[in-house]
Amino acid sequence: DQQVKQNSPSLSVQEGRISILNCDYTNSMFDYFLWYKKYPAEGPTFLISISSIKDKNEDGRFTVFLNKSAKHLSLHIVPSQPGDSAVYFCARRSRDAGGTSYGKLTFGQGTILTVHP
């Protein structure tokens, strides 16, 4: 049961334009969604997160939108830069049966973003 899905394996965008990365989920038991960015030969690095009680969170060029009715979230990067070229993972943070969160994450498959100069 893949609970977090990124249906687009890749996305190509021109520098200066908007990049929109999408993620769908099937289970509503979460408290945060997080986005991670990964460059080749490096570990993923945290980018931005959104709480389940919000529908938008913004940090500089990065904005994450959460649509709970559609069980969908998206990451917008505006304007896109060549240095943004990387693999982007969305991840869901879940709680255990007792309601405690230890930070366990379930990741999507990732989307390769290429920003052309």
Added chain:
Amino acid sequence: DARVTQTPRHKVTEMGQEVTMRCQPILGHNTVFWYRQTMMQGLELLAYFRNRAPLDDSGMPKDRFSAEMPDATLATLKIQPSEPRDSAVYFCASGLGQGRRNEQYFGPGTRLTVT
């Protein structure tokens, strides 16, 4: 600049051999995670610890994989015996385990190739 470190960065071994991967979490972090990344499965959680105690290892093949934290500065992941299907990049991550954001900090990974 606090970082998660992992050794070795690359490991090539023959099927049947034991493999040990090591991780040093960020000082002060009390939650440690092991992930495996493959083309087919993406990033999947193998096991995680809080305050050195194992919390969940349901993602790990029990018959050949074992994860331990001998002390707060070292986490190990062992595969014995290794098989070609274990070829993957293994990531260790650490975090505080609670809190509003609770992001995890990943190491650079160990690329394992089993021939």
